[in-house]
Amino acid sequence: MDLSPGKLDSLFHALGDPTRRAIVERLSEGPATVSDIAAPFEMSLPAVMVHLRKLEAAGLVVSEKSGRVRTLTLVTASYTTIRSWLDAQRAAWEARLDRMERFALGHKKRTGG
Amino acid sequence: MDLSPGKLDSLFHALGDPTRRAIVERLSEGPATVSDIAAPFEMSLPAVMVHLRKLEAAGLVVSEKSGRVRTLTLVTASYTTIRSWLDAQRAAWEARLDRMERFALGHKKRTGG
Numbered sequence: 414m415d416l417s418p419g420k421l422d423s424l425f426h427a428l429g430d431p432t433r434r435a436i437v438e439r440l441s442e443g444p445a446t447v448s449d450i451a452a453p454f455e456m457s458l459p460a461v462m463v464h465l466r467k468l469e470a471a472g473l474v475v476s477e478k479s480g481r482v483r484t485l486t487l488v489t490a491s492y493t494t495i496r497s498w499l500d501a502q503r504a505a506w507e508a509r510l511d512r513m514e515r516f517a518l519g520h521k522k523r524t525g526g
Numbered sequence: 527m528d529l530s531p532g533k534l535d536s537l538f539h540a541l542g543d544p545t546r547r548a549i550v551e552r553l554s555e556g557p558a559t560v561s562d563i564a565a566p567f568e569m570s571l572p573a574v575m576v577h578l579r580k581l582e583a584a585g586l587v588v589s590e591k592s593g594r595v596r597t598l599t600l601v602t603a604s605y606t607t608i609r610s611w612l613d614a615q616r617a618a619w620e621a622r623l624d625r626m627e628r629f630a631l632g633h634k635k636r637t638g639g
Contacts (some may be wrong), residue, residue: 418544429538431531434611441618489619492612498547499605505554506602 420472424495425469433464437473440487446477447483463468529610533585537608540584545569546577550586553600560589560596 426432436450451461465485466472473491476483541548549563564574578598581587586604589596 422542422544425538425542429535429542431535441615443622496612499609502554503605509556
């Protein structure tokens, strides 16, 4: 799994925008064409395309063209990359809380408190 | 839990930078002073402060000043906000995969294949 700083930068950056998250939310329900995706937004097609390109560049979305229709699919593995980073941080603070708890218990035993 | 677009924007944006993620990684191991945090970076203290202010604004970090020393603590609940959004997307695509599987099984039964 690619946990490189550049990969994480582009993933977090791509998701830091409400339109791009709305596109991801739509694609979580299944692949869709560019016009399907653009429909709910009060936005020009070129403006939507800019967002789609950022999502593709981040690896969150892949697109395939068949004739004149471009279909987009979510790359669910990208979520795993973000979750792995978040989980690593959580593991670090949970380990620290465990150490603190053990220390407190040891102290209680030592002092008979 | 605040899953508003603005909150998610600022959280994802805050984490879309390698220095800010490195600060979060450091704080996952426990609270630290501003100088502790600035030490590993080849960066001026004011530059580090800009990153810390973004992390505070996003609600990922809180700081407390005691005399001349400012101590920073990670707000672990912010992770839960990000994870909730990610989990909601995953739930959507897993539900879709389940529907597809049930449909395929039904088809197999119908056709005796």
